Structures are given as structure tokens and as C-alpha cells.
Amino acid sequence: MQAEEIKALIESQLSDCQAAVEVQGSHIALAIVSPDFEGLSKVKRQQKVNAILFDAITSGAIHAIDRIDARAPSEI
Template identity: 40%
Template sequence: MISPEQVQTMIQEKLSNAKVKVAGDGQHFEAIIVSPDFAGKSRVKQHQIVYAALQAELASETIHALSLKTYTPEAWQAASSAPLK
């Protein structure tokens, strides 16, 4: 099993300027990622960037399911009044 904190760290290592929040039960995870690296990229491309950070864990099914919500900082500000920590 892998912890939400480990998943969060792996994403942050790939997207160094990202704000990341991950919740999950060891196999099923939900992640919110806010990164300036997403600017100008489609939602699909944004998700592919995150999947690349977790490629080994997804391939081995250490992570069985992953739900993503990705935002640029501007999109996050427009969508939410709360800062992501």
C-alpha cells in the first residue's frame, strides 16, 4: 500500500511548483493539483503529466484508481475561494 502523502510527494517531485492535495485509502486516490505548468495545456495533457509522475505505481497497480482535478493557478482562483495548501 501507498499513502496519500507518498502520492503527493511523487507528484510534487514532477511538478515542482505545484500545490497538491491527495486523499485516499492506499489504493484509490483523489488528487487536486494546481500548477503553472498546466498553462496552455488541455485537460488531457495536464492529466498525462500527472500520470507520468506516477507511472510505475499505476503500472504495478499499487495505485488502483486515481481521480484528478487539475488547475492552473488562475483557474483555481476562479473556481475556489480557498487556497490549496
């Protein structure tokens, strides 16, 4: 998957979301800001992002997510 496709998928699933996606080969780094992360632990945030990308991961369209930086707007 291309960076813009991943970005669009994430932003369509999280409210008022801003996502930055960096793709290097088959590895992906994500930086995401959304109020949906407010009050969630780091693990729960990563689980939420992984759930959004689950189909792409299981199909092999995404090989690996190396980094997920998921924050609420109050944390930036």
C-alpha cells in the first residue's frame, strides 16, 4: 500500500484525525493525532490503529508497522 492510501484509511476511521505515514520499502512508521486516543493507554491506542489496518496486514498489503506514535490533541 502507498502512504496516501494508508493515511486515507486511518483518517477515515478516526474522528478529527491527522495522520502522517512514512513508508520505506515494506516498513511503515505512523504518527497520528486524534481525540479518539484521549484517555487510552499506549497499548490500547496501538490496538485501535492495528484494528484499522488489520485487513491490509493480513492480506500482505502491509508487511510491518515499525512505529505507531498515537496521541490525543491535548498531548501535542
